Amino acid sequence: MAIGITSFVLAIIGLALGGGGLWLVLLGGSFFYALAGLAFLVTAILLFLRKAAALWLYAIFVLASLGWAIWEVGFDWWQLGPRGGLIILIGLWLLTPWIRRPLGFRSLDGVQYAASPWPLALPLLAAIIVAGYSMTTDPHDLSGDLPTTVAANAPMGGDVPNGEWHQYGRTPYGQRYSPLDQINVQNVANLQEVWRYQTGDVKRPDDIGETTYQVTPLKVGDTLYLCTPHNIAIALDAVSGKEKWRFDSKPGMNSDRQHQTCRGVTYYHDQAAAAGAPCADRVYLPTSDARLIALDAADGKVCTSFADQGVLHLETGMKYNPAGYYYSTSPPVAVAGKIIVGGAVNDNYSTQEQSGVIRAFDIKTGALIWNWDSGNPDQTTPLPAGQTYTTNSPNSWSVSSVDETLGLIYIPLGNQVPDQLGMGRSANVERFSSSVVALDINTGQLKWVQQFVHHDLWDMDVPAQPVLFDMTKSDGSVAPALVASTKQGDIYVLDRRTGEPLIPFKEIPAPGGAIPEDHTAPTQPISDLTFSPPPLQEKDMWGVSLFDQLACRISFHRHKYEGRYTPPSLEGSIIYPGNFGTFNWGSVAVDPERQIMFGMPTYLAFTSRLVPRSEIAPKGQGEKGSEQGLNRNEGAPYGVYMGPFLGPLGIPCQAPPWGYVAGADLKTGKIAYKLKNGTVHDMTPLPLPFKVGVPGIGGPIVTKGGVAFLGAAVDNYLRAYDVTTGRQLWEARLPAGGQSTPMTYTAGDKQYVLMVAGGHGSVGTKPGDYVIAYRLP
Numbered sequence: 001m002a003i004g005i006t007s008f009v010l011a012i013i014g015l016a017l018g019g020g021g022l023w024l025v026l027l028g029g030s031f032f033y034a035l036a037g038l039a040f041l042v043t044a045i046l047l048f049l050r051k052a053a054a055l056w057l058y059a060i061f062v063l064a065s066l067g068w069a070i071w072e073v074g075f076d077w078w079q080l081g082p083r084g085g086l087i088i089l090i091g092l093w094l095l096t097p098w099i100r101r102p103l104g105f106r107s108l109d110g111v112q113y114a115a116s117p118w119p120l121a122l123p124l125l126a127a128i129i130v131a132g133y134s135m136t137t138d139p140h141d142l143s144g145d146l147p148t149t150v151a152a153n154a155p156m157g158g159d160v161p162n163g164e165w166h167q168y169g170r171t172p173y174g175q176r177y178s179p180l181d182q183i184n185v186q187n188v189a190n191l192q193e194v195w196r197y198q199t200g201d202v203k204r205p206d207d208i209g210e211t212t213y214q215v216t217p218l219k220v221g222d223t224l225y226l227c228t229p230h231n232i233a234i235a236l237d238a239v240s241g242k243e244k245w246r247f248d249s250k251p252g253m254n255s256d257r258q259h260q261t262c263r264g265v266t267y268y269h270d271q272a273a274a275a276g277a278p279c280a281d282r283v284y285l286p287t288s289d290a291r292l293i294a295l296d297a298a299d300g301k302v303c304t305s306f307a308d309q310g311v312l313h314l315e316t317g318m319k320y321n322p323a324g325y326y327y328s329t330s331p332p333v334a335v336a337g338k339i340i341v342g343g344a345v346n347d348n349y350s351t352q353e354q355s356g357v358i359r360a361f362d363i364k365t366g367a368l369i370w371n372w373d374s375g376n377p378d379q380t381t382p383l384p385a386g387q388t389y390t391t392n393s394p395n396s397w398s399v400s401s402v403d404e405t406l407g408l409i410y411i412p413l414g415n416q417v418p419d420q421l422g423m424g425r426s427a428n429v430e431r432f433s434s435s436v437v438a439l440d441i442n443t444g445q446l447k448w449v450q451q452f453v454h455h456d457l458w459d460m461d462v463p464a465q466p467v468l469f470d471m472t473k474s475d476g477s478v479a480p481a482l483v484a485s486t487k488q489g490d491i492y493v494l495d496r497r498t499g500e501p502l503i504p505f506k507e508i509p510a511p512g513g514a515i516p517e518d519h520t521a522p523t524q525p526i527s528d529l530t531f532s533p534p535p536l537q538e539k540d541m542w543g544v545s546l547f548d549q550l551a552c553r554i555s556f557h558r559h560k561y562e563g564r565y566t567p568p569s570l571e572g573s574i575i576y577p578g579n580f581g582t583f584n585w586g587s588v589a590v591d592p593e594r595q596i597m598f599g600m601p602t603y604l605a606f607t608s609r610l611v612p613r614s615e616i617a618p619k620g621q622g623e624k625g626s627e628q629g630l631n632r633n634e635g636a637p638y639g640v641y642m643g644p645f646l647g648p649l650g651i652p653c654q655a656p657p658w659g660y661v662a663g664a665d666l667k668t669g670k671i672a673y674k675l676k677n678g679t680v681h682d683m684t685p686l687p688l689p690f691k692v693g694v695p696g697i698g699g700p701i702v703t704k705g706g707v708a709f710l711g712a713a714v715d716n717y718l719r720a721y722d723v724t725t726g727r728q729l730w731e732a733r734l735p736a737g738g739q740s741t742p743m744t745y746t747a748g749d750k751q752y753v754l755m756v757a758g759g760h761g762s763v764g765t766k767p768g769d770y771v772i773a774y775r776l777p
Contacts, residue, residue, distance in 0.1 A: 002098035007048040010090070014040030020550045027557035029538055032068050033550050036061070052103045052115040055094060062091055062123040066130060072539040077134040078656050078692060082542065082549050084127055091124045140693070144672040146596045146663045146724050154592040155470055157403070163746030165219040168264045168331050169587070170743070172402040173468035176589035176701045178744045182751035183776060184705030188720045189730045191753065191774045195241035201228035203759070203767040206253055209628075211260040212739060213758025214329075214585070214698070217771070218267050219745040220281070225297065226756065226771065227262035231287040233295055238747040241773055245300035251289040256324030258346045260288055260761075263399070263585070264331040266339065267297065268363055279303035282363075284339060286328035290314040292341060294366075307366025314343060317371075318354040319388035326354035330399045330585075333409060336441050339363045340409055342396030347459060348418045348631030348640060355388075356395025358411060360444060370444030374413065374432040380444035392416050394433045398585050399465035403480065403496060408438045408447055410468070410482060410496065414461035418633040419579075420568040420608055420640045422455050422518050434460050436484050436492075438499060448499035452486050454521035457514065457567050458608070459579040460487045464587035471502055471595060472667055483590060483666065488564065489532035489582030489601060490525070493666060503669040504528045511562035513569070515610065517637070520567050529669040531583075531601040531662060535563040536576055542655035543647050552653035555645075559607060568608040574645055576654075578606030586699025586712060586741055591723065595666045598708045598723055600677065602659045602695050604652060605645040610638040628762070651683075657693025659713060661700075661726050673726040678713030682765065697763060699741035709753055711738025714763050718742065718755045718774075732774065737765025750775050 018037025025034050039061040046054035065087050073079035093099065095117050103115035157173030160166045162180060169176050183191065203211045217226035217236075223244060224236040231251045235244040266284040273280035281297035291313060294306035302310035314328060315321045325346045332341035338360040345353050357373040368382045375390025383389065393416060400411045415433045416425060425433075434453035439446060453460045464485045471481035471493070482496035493503040507523035514520045526532065541556050543549035560566055561574040568575075580602065588599035616632060616639045628643040645653045652658060662674040676693030683694060698712030708721045711734065718738055720730040737759035744753045753774045759767035 003047055003050060003102050006093070006099060007044045010040045010044035010047065014038065014044060017546060017550065020554065024550065024554050024557065027554060029553055029557050033546070036065065036546070047099070050102050054103065055100070055115055055120045058091060058094060059120040059123045062087060062120070062127055066123070066127050070130065074139055075130070075134040075137045076139050077131070077137075079542070080131060080134050082544055082546065084131065086546055088124060088127050091120055095121060095124070138676070140657050141676060142671065142674040143725075146672045147594060147665055148724060150593045151470070151472055151595060156592055157468060165217070165743045165745050166267055167218070168216055168399050169401070169465055169467070172333070172335065172404065173592075174399065174401040174465040174587070175467055175469060175592055176587065176699060176741065177591055178701065178703045180703055180744055180746060180751050181705035182746075183703065183707060183744070183753065185707060185722050185729065187776060188705075188707050190776055191720070191730055191732070192777055193732065193772055194752070194775050195773045197236060197241040197243070197771040199228045199232065199234060199769040199771065201230050201232050202769045203229075203761070208255060208257055208260055208761070210258060210761040211767070212760040212762070213756050213769070214261050214263045214740050214760075215756050216264050216741045216743050217754055217756065218265065219743065220267050220297070222747065223297070224754070225265050225267060225283050227265050227285055228769070229260050229262060229758070231262055231285060233265055233283060233285045233300065235297070235300060236771065238745060238752070241771065247285070247295055247300040249285060249287045249291065249293055251287045251291075254289070254324035256322070256346070256349070257288055257327065259329055259344060261329050262286065263329055266331045266334050268334040268339070270364065279305065284332060284334070286330070286332065286341070288327045288329070290327050290343070292328065292332065292339070306364065307361070312361060312366045314341065315354065317357070317383050317389050319391050320352040321354060322350065322352070325349055329397060333400050333402055334363055335402045335404055335409065337363055338369055338441070340400065342400070342411065344397035345392070345395045345417060348420070348633050350633070351392060351418065351635030353392050353417060355390050356393045356414070357389040358396060358439070358444070372439055372444040372446070375426065375428050377428060377432070377446055394429060397461070398463055401466045401468050402441065403468055404441070406480065406497060407441050408496070409441050410466040411437050411439060412462035412464060412466060412484070413437060415456045415459060418631075418636050418640070419459040420457050420610065421633065421636055421638060422457055430455060434462055436462055436466055436482070436499075438496065450492070450494055450499040452484065452490065452492060452525055453488070454524055455519070457518070457520065458565065458575055463487055463581055463584045467588060467590045468496060469590050469592040469595065469666070473502070481666070483588065483597065485583035485588045485599065487577060487579060487581035487583065489530055489577055490527040491529040491531070491588070491597070491664065492527050493529065493669070510565040511567065513560070513562070514567040515570065518567070520565070524565050529664060529671070531671070531674075532564065533577065533582075533603050536561065536574065536605060536654060540655050541653055543653075544649065544651070548647040548649050552647045555653060568610050568640060570610050572607055572609035574605055575608050576605040578604050578644065579642070580604045580606065580644070580695070580697070584697050586697060589700045589702040589708060590666070591702050593704070596723070597664050597666055598700050598702050598721075599662055600659065600696055600700060600710060600712055601662055601674070602697070603654070604658055604695055605654050607641070607643060607645050609641040611641060613637050613639070658695045659693045661708070661710065661721055663723065663726055675726045678717070679715045681715040683714060695763065696739070697760060698739045701742055701744065703744060709742045709744070711740060711742060711755055711757070714765055716757070716765060734772070735770050736768025737763070739763065739765060
């Protein structure tokens, strides 16, 4: 019975691997799976015939498979396991008495002897030893130390007390650095939760998929200010976490929105106002229905002297204004008596969407002072009545930074939609897409632009707030620097006065082969400081078994892929890094004294397949907005299917690690360490603690105490790291996904670390509504 069932199972395995393996060979892939299928089939036949040669053949197959696996991936456990796991388990089953006894022989005196185990046992033992050894090695991690020397009087930007956090990145420089050191490398392991608050704003059944908590709270005086995904502004006591006030903007629900989130509010103190006067201190709340609301920071009441009874309507001046297509997800910048705001435009919905114009308003009255439209960059005086901003011009959905001394605001820009179709773009769009621009704070006039993707067909927006610091150059001179982290994984370090590189970057050849109506740029920039991954190869395809690994190899060859910047195509292209980004809106954290950065590079391949308009069905009733799946591109000749490159089981086709923590010396442009980050605890049905290195989205902070704090990973933990080495020092389990950026502050004589945990729709982490504070006992 055991022989018969085993023969049948091995035959099925052989047919599946052989058929799929032959398909892979015809696509130009590895011969291994076809040969493995043949080995399983012949073994099945020999077993059915009760031939001891079955064990010998399988032993040869085990040795061949082991040699092939090591040749392909070395001693990488997470790559070797799926290649050999099934083979070894079947080999161990073949060693059992139920299999070996029928394969043996009967002596002359009638005694039945089992077939010898050793021909198969020795190869299996060798494979198990290799597996054990591979568990002790880590071919992906890079270890090292960041420098600890400190620059004197390093500027942090703005006039923010050490124990406070006044802007999204703490100061106008966006460094995500705190000069607090009560919590440090020596004692951070003792952190304890001290209070927990729930906002009451949770993901609803009728919400769009990407309903996310991405907010970083502000701390001013004794109060914390934050917003929720549905645009409720809340003030909390910084010591106890008790609610002081809340304001519900009631933005309503709209299934056409791609994002339902709020990354933060903007704080402003009117120095000319009398102390305690109404609206002397304000909180500005951006909403998902394209409003900006001014609130009294003391009690949450609307400041009716601002704009239209306290409300600025951001859709003003747009030629097209489809509801749900335009909104502000990030906090505006308050500087020099102005509030400067951009906006998010839905990706790939239509050729008739709102403009990506950047506008500066009087922070007290809401009067328009200047506008900078990347489609019409020279006209910065307020737009006359009857004129409209450029439709679909590149937008800034992320956070900007400010150097008030230089009088410049630094704005990360996205692309013109449709992102994957470059036909008909104007010269201005080609110049400003996927770049950082520096504008004069007072006039909006362009000072410089530096572009990081030419003719962007991949949605490679500059996603992160630029970070400002002063860099000590090799000759001892100091240059005001800007750090731009990109989805491609490049870290550009520029002189923020001119946009010229402080760390060199160069142009390299890029793949061609766009659709006939379009074209690609012949070269693309790449920085000398880069976390960009090497190109994918077939051997990088992954799965938990031989079967889904084979499926991913077949899919790899069926897609178009020529490395970074492979253009979208009708057959489907692999985009790697994907538009999820090596770095995204969480940016990187920079210690301005040590002139080092800490970040979380993430590696996920995506696919992009163009769909002719004639093949796109009309929009279905109840269809919700999303960046994944079919993007309709109404008015364009093609829509596009987009999403992560996944195998049949819904896990990434590329092998792990998918996520790291990393540190780099910004003075030298050298990466000091890059270590796997996060476990599969919340990615599998069982809470397994395996440290694979998982994806994440969110941002880090660093402190003078030498500690970095980071949530972001999809395994629902807040972690602390030694900034110098990247070594993990502490972790706390979160009740929901931690896809936000933490912050730290003091209240009384205690330093607190604050984390918002509410989950992220796109990455599928657990939703919630938690604000959690930690401190030392």
